[in-house]
Amino acid sequence: MSQGRNTNPVSSQSSRLFNELQGEATTVAKEAGSAFLSLAWLWPIRGLVFAIIHPQVILSVQGALVKSLGSSAILFAVLAFFTYLPQAALLSVVTGFLGPVLAILLLGAESIFLLTFLAKPLLLEPALQHVFDSTLISRGQLQLVKDGKTKFASVTDRTGALFRPLQALSRNGVATYLLTLPLNIIPVLGTISFVCINGHRAGPGWHARYFQLKGFDSHRRLEFVKTHQAEYTAFGVGALVLSFVPIIGLLFTFTNTVGAALWAADIEAKSNIIGGPSVGNETAKTK
Template identity: 40%
Template sequence: MAGTVENAKAKAKEVASEDFNKARSLAESAAKSGAYLYPIKGIFYFLSHRSLWKPLLSKLVPTLSLSAGVIAFMFVFAYLPQLAVLVFVNGPLAAFTTILLTLSESSTLINIISRNFLLQDALVDTFDGVLVARNQTGVVSEGRQIKSGNFNDPMAKMGKILKSPFEKFTPKALIRYVMYLPLNFIPVVGTVIFVLLQGRSRGDSVHSRYFQLKKWNNSQREQWLKEHTAPYTAFGTVATLLELVPFASILFSFTNTVGAALWAADIEARDTTMTEVQGSPGEELKKTT
């Protein structure tokens, strides 16, 4: 009996060690890639390029109205019931974790509705416009017509879309979100894990337009994402946290799109396997082998 217990402890220790080493490796890869910086770069690039504001401004009023309605509904009808449950497992932190959970749920609903019915074309225009501004017109021309002239305004060069835009929110993604919700019952750590899992899911979709323009099939996309799980999770986590901010989520949806386009432009321009930072974000990237 004692031998069985010792063997179980040894096995558990081995598994824990393997998981820890894997998590540390992913964290190091994410930090080295610098991918987590691109949502922040997107904010500054967006604010300094007024031509990119046009798609956002055209959708601002209806999306803000949608956001206000969804957030108000969720806090009126979902906050207190969830708080009543979380207070038993999270104690004094329940108020904070319930707010975060409710904002996450609101953000998901807003994204489902807005990306499918309000923002899809505007986000595609923004993504393509950034690529054109970063001298990647050849890539964009694979998915839309590019108008001649107006070289100082990339948005004015956006012609008819030739390929269907970003992937829409899928039932599979919604099911995965609902499955992960119970993690929030675990104090603090559960909420952190929940956000990280959401970040990973979010990261898998940030370059769907880029993959489309590159004419990659599903197998190529999945292989790429599998090889670069850590960088995309890092980007997706930062993007998810930004989009949790009430009412500012629409702005961050656009700045995150800008950040994703800047990342794609760097990958394309420097012919890299991934934006792997050598010491600092501005240094030369790892070349394709």
């Protein structure tokens, strides 16, 4: 009894997080082959290409984009001024001549981490939602967007805790991100592990708007993610790698959103070819 009362909640929480992290690392290792072969990591690249060919999709939120890039440049400059040399020196001791290069990549990871909290609530979420919807419409999914905004608005509002594009940096995601950040000290393998673990966690968040438009409740959403977990891991890894590019990494958050919407449109198109009502409509009818 007394031992139960004296249990340190912080220690218990830390132990739980480490166990979760170990479990995620094991899962990522097991599904690495399937994730790579799924080719879902190409969707962020396709999103970038689509945005270049159809710049109006991104330029429709140019105000938020300019503010985000400005904030990114300022924050990166501040971090570089105060932390680059110490980090480069530390990494040079461990990795040798790769230290200065890895320090730049680490600065990119740190800046995107901080910008999530500074820019996300005011700039990113509304703009990314608009980009996602615009991309879907451009790919012939106007009805999905219209139905999602009318039929399922109240349903998604009730479910709460929806996946979001930058969900990896939610409360538990922050802990995972910070715990895995030192992995970058290990040359190559450590950085790969860092990207894979955080990409695995972040992947489903890029379809937050898709789940919302489909009217998925939390159970149906988790079921769908479980069925496509390898693909979401691959997408999350591809998206995370692009977002770490110094200064312009935040720009890729927008093109990654385009890629996620293109993937969602592809899922919808394939479900229509196969025939029958879409899985979202089936879910709605059972309510």
